[in-house]
Amino acid sequence: MNEYVLGVDLGTSAVKVSAMNRDGEIVAQQAFDYPLIQAKPGYSEQNPEDWVSGTTVAIVRLILDDHIKPEEISGISFSGQMHGLVLLGENNQVLRPAILWNDTRTAKQCQEIKAKMGSEFVDITKNQPLEGFTLPKMLWVKENEPDIWSQAKTFLLPKDYVRYRMTGKLGMDYSDATGTVLLDVKNGQWSQKICDVFDIPMSMCPPLMRSIDLAGKISSSFATFSGLDTHTEVFGGAADNAAGAVGASILSPNMVLSSIGTSGVVLKYEEDPTVDYHGVLQFEDHAIPDSYYSMGVTLAAGYSLNWFKKTFASDESFDDMVDSAAKSTVGANGLLYTPYIVGERAPHPDADIRGSFTGVDGTHKKVDFVRAVLEGIIFSFKDIMDIYDENDKEFDTVVAIGGGAKSPLWLQIQADIFNKKVVSLTNEQGPGMGAAMIAAVGLGWFKDFQECAEKFVHFGKTYVPNPDNAKKYDQLHKIYAQVYDQTKGISKQLLAYRRENN
């Protein structure tokens, strides 16, 4: 009999479910898109029911179209978009749309956290309070929607809600729990102190588990709904970036992950829990027991490209639009783009900054704009890599994952801007692969992630920096790095104008 694990990658644009066998081969994949609700500038929400139905449809298609037999699915695990607040009431019903990681409405609540707790907050959570994180979102609901807050009994993160609907069991894994900034990271427990200061009942915090822990089995109601079998074991899973790092075999400090999904992430495996990036980078529990990672996030990486395509190139395919950038030059003929179109997180935590094209010239063509967008996103990653350089963190290999890693041109741009070799995977689905690996290790198919990665992770082409291009990009990055300071005042004024006139 065949045996499979399913890796559920609950992204921001879509859910992708991969079925993998014991030899680490992807035997089938299905995806289902869902919308983002952006009612006001800075707002970003999704309906948790869309995640559940999207995941169910993808699983049903694996069973009906790809002929994966339910009795052959031994385990399921998850990679989940981080930080999104799902509030549940008395009967675990969803109380309002989920407020997502890229929603930046909580500047006031972040200030309140800083004012009330100062550096003690960073000591406990290993992170600064930033708009995207879960605690500020809870405080926003408490302040702005007191009727909803008064009904709230539990909070979950996106993939935890899907897991709950599959198993009937509430829980959250440590890698995602760090991103709530309610976790006392050193002690591996919800922080009583933070709950007390902000008057959040500890009872709202779900039980904690490790990524590889068994959360439960498929419930009979979800089995009826999806066609799955009730023997299938469901494991905790991880934050998408932790799962992506596992799926890209980032298992030692000499390797760095570059992920272009809706967001962009530069991530480094950390062995030492006392490392201090002064809150400029995030610091999280890993999916691998007793280990950590640091990362910097560009809020609008793939999102910038989606926005550009939707707005200026809706008649072209994604591949054609991205490939057209080869007709421009290194540096897009002197055009720079900053990807701050929904605000930014690292290295400029600023909800009010907005994007820009700088140097627009009468000779520029659409291909220059496409190229500037691709390059600007990677310049923002370079800003984060420079923080590792400043902290004497050495690494020699960058592994690229996410939808953006589908483009060979963009992978070469990464190698040239980072001036480091960039390795792709044979399949760009790092988070989905990581989710499947978590289930495989949870089931005991492998003794640890290292052994599992040897079977599951397959590196593809290596992109080596072109020295001439690297030199030009170094010069351009120095110009790019000035744009944030030069545009932040203007961005604030424009945002105030929009708020007054919307």
Ligand SMILES: Nc1ncnc2c1ncn2[C@@H]1O[C@H](COP(=O)(O)OP(=O)(O)O)[C@@H](O)[C@H]1O
């Ligand atoms: N052919 C392509 N070439 C380069 N980038 C692409 C291509 N297709 C999609 N993308 C980018 O990939 C992003 C989606 O990546 P994905 O990892 O699936 O995101 P998420 O997990 O956030 O849903 C899109 O925002 C888009 O910008």
Ligand SMILES: O=C(CO)[C@@H](O)[C@H](O)COP(=O)(O)O
């Ligand atoms: O906020 C973060 C990490 O802190 C994001 O990386 C989200 O986890 C969403 O990821 P994608 O949908 O872009 O994969």
